[in-house]
Amino acid sequence: MPKDISRRGFLKGGVSLAAGVAAGMAAGPLVLPGAAQAASGQELCTVLDLGKCIGCEACVDACRAEWQPTVPDPVKPIPQPFPSRVPIEDWSSRKDVQDRLTPYNFLYVEHLELEGKVSELHIPRRCMHCVNPPCTSLCPFGASRQEKNGVVHIDQDICLGGAKCKTVCPWHIPQRQSGVGLYLNLLPTLAGNGVMFKCHRCLPLVSQGKQPRCIEACPQKVQSIGPRQEQVAKAQALAEQAAAADGRPGQWRDYLYGLEENGGTNTLYVSPVPFAKVNAALHELHIQQASQEAPAKAGQGRGQAAKGGKGLGRRLAQAGRPPMGPVANSMENPENLTLALAIAPVAGLAAGLGRLFGGARKLGRALEARRQDADKGGQS
Amino acid sequence: MSAHDHSPGGRAASWTYGLAIGLALFSGMAQLPIMKRYYIADLPGMAWAADFFATSDLHYLAAALLLMMLAWRLALDGRLAGLSWSWGPRTWWGWGLLGLLALTGAAKAARNWGLYLPPTTMLVLDLTHLMAAMAFMVTGLVSLVMGRKEPTRAGMAEGL
Numbered sequence: 001m002p003k004d005i006s007r008r009g010f011l012k013g014g015v016s017l018a019a020g021v022a023a024g025m026a027a028g029p030l031v032l033p034g035a036a037q038a039a040s041g042q043e044l045c046t047v048l049d050l051g052k053c054i055g056c057e058a059c060v061d062a063c064r065a066e067w068q069p070t071v072p073d074p075v076k077p078i079p080q081p082f083p084s085r086v087p088i089e090d091w092s093s094r095k096d097v098q099d100r101l102t103p104y105n106f107l108y109v110e111h112l113e114l115e116g117k118v119s120e121l122h123i124p125r126r127c128m129h130c131v132n133p134p135c136t137s138l139c140p141f142g143a144s145r146q147e148k149n150g151v152v153h154i155d156q157d158i159c160l161g162g163a164k165c166k167t168v169c170p171w172h173i174p175q176r177q178s179g180v181g182l183y184l185n186l187l188p189t190l191a192g193n194g195v196m197f198k199c200h201r202c203l204p205l206v207s208q209g210k211q212p213r214c215i216e217a218c219p220q221k222v223q224s225i226g227p228r229q230e231q232v233a234k235a236q237a238l239a240e241q242a243a244a245a246d247g248r249p250g251q252w253r254d255y256l257y258g259l260e261e262n263g264g265t266n267t268l269y270v271s272p273v274p275f276a277k278v279n280a281a282l283h284e285l286h287i288q289q290a291s292q293e294a295p296a297k298a299g300q301g302r303g304q305a306a307k308g309g310k311g312l313g314r315r316l317a318q319a320g321r322p323p324m325g326p327v328a329n330s331m332e333n334p335e336n337l338t339l340a341l342a343i344a345p346v347a348g349l350a351a352g353l354g355r356l357f358g359g360a361r362k363l364g365r366a367l368e369a370r371r372q373d374a375d376k377g378g379q380s
Numbered sequence: 381m382s383a384h385d386h387s388p389g390g391r392a393a394s395w396t397y398g399l400a401i402g403l404a405l406f407s408g409m410a411q412l413p414i415m416k417r418y419y420i421a422d423l424p425g426m427a428w429a430a431d432f433f434a435t436s437d438l439h440y441l442a443a444a445l446l447l448m449m450l451a452w453r454l455a456l457d458g459r460l461a462g463l464s465w466s467w468g469p470r471t472w473w474g475w476g477l478l479g480l481l482a483l484t485g486a487a488k489a490a491r492n493w494g495l496y497l498p499p500t501t502m503l504v505l506d507l508t509h510l511m512a513a514m515a516f517m518v519t520g521l522v523s524l525v526m527g528r529k530e531p532t533r534a535g536m537a538e539g540l
Contacts, residue, residue, distance in 0.1 A: 086417055137491055138432055140411045140510060142503030148496055158503070162413035168432050191414075330433065331492060337440035338492040341447065341485075348448035352455020 043131075043150040045231035045266040046201070046212075048124060049238055052220045055111050055122030060098055062217035063107040063126075063199075068095060071104050071197055074179025079188040081178075086193060088178045099289075100320035101125070103177035103197040107214060110321070112281045117246075118272045121281075124214065124222070125322055126199035127152060127173045128258055128265040132331045135165035135174065143196075150228065150266040153200035156181060160192030170262050170330055171322035174198040228266060232259065235268040242272050263329030279325045286316040286323070293319075387466035388456055397449055397467040401520070404442035408513050410435035443485055450478065477516040484509040 078088050091097070095104045110123040133152045136144040143159040146152050154165065154174060160183045166174045174196035183192025202212035210216075215223045224231070236259075239252035248254070254274040258265040271278055317323055329335075387393065410429050415421045421430035428434045450468065457463055469475045484505045491497060497505070 081417075083417070083419070132492065132494075134433075136502075137488075138411065138436060140506060142499070142506035145499035145502065147499065155499075155503075164411075164413045164432060167413075333433065333437050334440060334489070335492040337437060337444070338489045340444040341440060341489050344444035344447040345451040348451025348453075349455045351448075352452045353459070 042227040042229075043148075043266065044206075044225055045150065045228040045268060046129075046215070046223055046225045047231050047235045047238070047268045047270065048223045049270050050121055050123055050222070051242065051270070051272045053109075053122040053124065053222045054220055055109055055120075056219065057098070057109050058217045058219060059124055059214035059223075060105075060107050060109055062213040064098065064105060066202070066205075066213045067106060068104050071177065072180045074177060074194070075184060076179070078179030079184070081193050082189045089176045089194065090178055091175070092177065092179075101173060101175050101198070101322075102320060103175045103195075106197065106199040108321075110282060110285070112278065112285060114273060114277065114281055116273065121271065121273065121278065123269070123278070123282075123324075126214075126267075127201070128171060128262070128267040129199075129201060130262050131264040131266060132335070134168040134170075134262075134330050137331060137334065138168050139165055147203065149206070151201045151203050151206065153203055154196050154198060156195045156197070158182060159195045160186075161194030161196055162192060163196060165196055166318075168330065170327040172317045172320075173322060175320060231268065235259065235270055238270040242270055246272065246274070248274075257324055261327040263331055263335075269324070275324050279323055282321075282323055283316070286319070286321050287312075289321065290316060290319060387464060388453075389467075391466075393449070394467040396445070400442050400445040400449065403438055404446060405513065405517055407435040407439035407442060411439065440489070443482075446478075447482060450482075474516070474519060477512050477519065480512040481509060481516065484512065 073092050074090060078090060080088065089103075091102045091104055094102070098105050098108055100108055107124060107126040110121075110125055112121045112123065113119065114121055129150055129152045131150070133144070133146055135154075136146045136152055141158055141160060143155050144152065144165050145155055159181060161176050161178065161181060163174070163176050166172050166176070175198065176194050176196050178194035181192070181195035183194065186192065202210070202214075206212060212225065215225055224234070226234075235256055236252060239256035240249075242255040243249055243252045246255070251274075253259075254276065255271050257269040257271070257275045257278075258267045269275075389396075406429075411432065415426075415435075416430040421427050453465065453468060469478055487495075487497065487505050488502075488509065491502075
């Protein structure tokens with residue numbers, strides 16, 4: 001079995017078939033964009049060919065123009081959560097920030113300067129839309145959702161802003177805006193703290209058969225979207241070309257990001273330089289940015305990021321600029337433990353029924369004898 | 381002679397069931413982002429309570445243990461009439477809640493193997509699982525406060 005086909009992926013076909021019959025697939029099929037329309041119901045995947053990106057940020061502008069108005073302004077004053085150590089996160093006065101992820105900015109572009117043949121690289125960053133997203137699987141309220149076409153999005157009418165999705169996301173993508181959302185109508189000081197926002201890959205547009213704005217606006221055609229299987233093949237071919245061009249034929253995995261990260265994502269990056277080098281450069285850049293921003297942003301955690309030490313990578317990522325290092329499958333344990341859940345009742349039944357022809361009768365007789373002894377004791 | 385002596389598995393089974401229920405409820409509550417917020421994870425030795433993945437794993441293990449015990453009990457009950465049990469639900473309400481928890485939990489877990497569930501279905505499953513767990517916890521607490529009678533064969537027969 002090829003390495004990039006996980007057990008989950010292998011099982012998915014059979015389970016989905018059974019589930020389709022059992023669940024009746026209550027949701028209607030989405031109208032899918034472009035080439036994917038022919039493959040209705042398929043998981044869609046995007047491929048970003050970073051060699052083409054010139055860093056013009058047309059994608060960012062298009063995304064902001066379309067979606068920033070959909071993020072509400074908070075009530076003022078924003079209720080102070082209890083206990084007081086729970087931070088209010090308010091980006092409403094900094095909607096212009098577009099060099100990182102914020103609740104009002106779902107997409108930004110990293111501008112890297114590198115040494116070697118490729119001297120600069122521009123990387124659009126947003127939600128990776130994982131195949132088995134921990135944000136969705138672990139959201140206790142069903143606010144984080146995954147559509148059949150692979151889009152992972154957050155329902156802002158349901159989200160309470162607990163930020164669990166951000167904690168469990170390996171890239172800490174979702175961003176919180178306090179003072180908005182359902183929690184204001186429930187227990188605004190005791191539970192919840194706003195709403196989490198992130199890229200939803202233009203779900204409302206994609207549902208109408210349109211392209212995501214970032215793809216539509218790109219003058220360089222950096223990004224493409226289509227059925228996952230086709231896109232994976234395309235990304236692999238591009239990565240093989242990139243590896244060969246870099247003098248490392250056969251090492252294509254080093255030039256592809258998102259295929260195996262966190263068990264697989266529906267955002268595949270192909271780079272002309274190895275991602276280990278990209279990630280190292282990103283790390284340096286993020287430390288610089290954190291240092292510059294620390295005085296102005298003291299109290300939002302970025303001051304800590306500038307200091308380094310334990311958990312530096314995590315703190316940098318928490319600051320809305322995700323790294324591109326290797327990411328183990330965070331859902332591996334739940335995937336394995338699902339097997340334990342499936343086996344447990346069978347084992348229990350087998351243990352009970354296994355005693356049928358000997359042990360169970362013996363047990364019944366022993367218990368009956370005990371009862372009789374107890375009854376005699378009670379009578380005497 | 382205590383009720384444990386009449387119950388298959390004896391005292392060990394009762395303790396195992398109690399432990400599994402306690403772990404399932406605690407790890408389930410830990411899936412809400414409250415352990416860090418409300419200082420529970422700050423208690424000595426409790427830092428793990430704020431680790432959503434650790435508590436999720438614990439929840440799966442506790443659920444597996446419960447499913448195994450309940451299946452074992454049902455298998456024995458199906459074969460041997462009149463067994464008395466010192467552990468487990470004693471009312472149809474309790475069995476119903478556990479059944480609901482098992483079904484919704486299983487459906488949610490099946491996502492890990494690629495089962496696609498529409499978002500609205502997931503929402504219903506999540507909220508049903510949450511509400512059923514809260515109802516089960518409240519029922520258990522009320523049962524503890526009000527006092528639990530020793531299970532009797534007559535009581536079992538009446539579904540009490």
